[in-house]
Amino acid sequence: MEYFLEQVLNGLQLGLMYALIALGYTMVYGIIQLINFAHGDVFMVGAFLGYFGFAVWGLPLPAAILLAMVACAALGVTIERVAYRPLRYAPKIAALISAIGVSLFLEYFSSLKFVFGPNYRVVPRPFAEVNWKIAGLTVTNIQVIVFVVVVAMLVLLQFLIYRTKIGMAMRTVAVDHNAARLMGVNVDNVISFTFAIGSAFAALGGILYALAYPQIHPFMGIMPGLKAFTAAVLGGIGIIPGAVLGALIMGQVETLTAAYVSSQLRDAIAFAILILVLLFRPKGLLGRTETEKV
């Protein structure tokens, strides 16, 4: 029983990190109907920049995190500007191919010796891992940090989208670019802003991930990226609460599979979910089944 509950806690930690990444996929999809396949790689860049800031350049941890988030926001905005905007009203497949190109570019460019280098790096712990025994359960300080940070970000995002002017503009751009333009919304700026937020969240996710699983490398974004994408699809792509729900489910399924079935199956089960959702409920758990607006 305790073992089970500890696995659930581990799954929650993983799911919350997936949620942070999944939000970026789902927000971008909601606003320009594009799967940003480079998103997992922005997560990777975030982890590396956090590592460099803290472990190599000797910045205080909060400064290193902020630096990584701001730099990744700029990276996300640049990716959209260079690789997606010129193709915005072209057939969807063009932007999708472009996204895959950006993803591969980020992975192999990061692998170059004078960038991050091709090797695994061990991330030094900025603080010791502490275990607490609560009612017979072991809870780590890392789990608590992940929980607090991700929940704070979710609250912040909710506030941004439902209580601010730019958030309201984002909701209108998600419905109809031209109708938003007629209100005076600069649609390009709103899209850039969406990429900035999503990418900053991915960077934060990367740093939390490196904190929990302290090893980083240039291809580390692929798996969490694909799983967060699966989470977004599972919850209903374009729907923000869906991304969180999907991510929490993915975290549990993956952790419990590893604990009770086989740790070799953890990835396979994640993608089996993706296939099943696409086959039987392509709109996702929270998606409405009405036909999509073209």
Place this chain on the structure above:
Amino acid sequence: MILEVKDLEVYYGAIRALQGISFSVEKGEIVTLIGANGAGKSTTLRTISGLLVPRRGEIFFQGQKITRLPAHKIVRMGISHVPEGRQIFPNLTVKENLLMGAYTRNNRAEVEQSLEEVMTRFPRLRERAKQLAGTLSGGEQQMLAMGRGLMSKPTLLLLDEPSMGLSPLLVEEIFEIIKSINRQGTTILLVEQNAYMALQVAHRAYVLETGRIVLHGKAEELRANPRIRSAYLGEVEEQDGV
């Protein structure tokens, strides 16, 4: 002259939707653009508000050239476009839709005052302020679209088929509101298939056929014009009974 359109030519890909049209709107007027489905009325409005870029021709608003300015800048200059089919934001509340109409304005107190004015003009919007706009009826959605259009305090209001799909009673109501908005100082360019009603409220009219202006004049002159009577008003009278 508040709006001057000169020799406008607009394409959708290879299709030439506007074949070089010219017209103007004076301050304080209601000018209507009438014509059959597909004549190019909506295209004209979309080009004025900056959603479409013309291949040739110029548009001047209060003496300034606005051709090729992006739509979000044109709103700021004082042109508000209430598009065909309302295009309200169904996922936003009624109040949020109205606030979106004031997106270009930053003075909160003034925006609140406009909100008050619009809700007084359209009492049903006040009743439904907290409801999602997608739950409104067609007539309410049209009122929301018009109210939203007024929230930017436009000098020139572009209305695209405000009577579309509404019951005769609601059509009457909408046209009364158009007249009252105009009396309070807003210049209006009105696009309608319902030529009968449009010619009742407008001061002047232009008749559009397949991307060309074929006739223009005072509204009462066009109402009396035999060609208009048979081509546009006859049809409309039959439709009224449906």
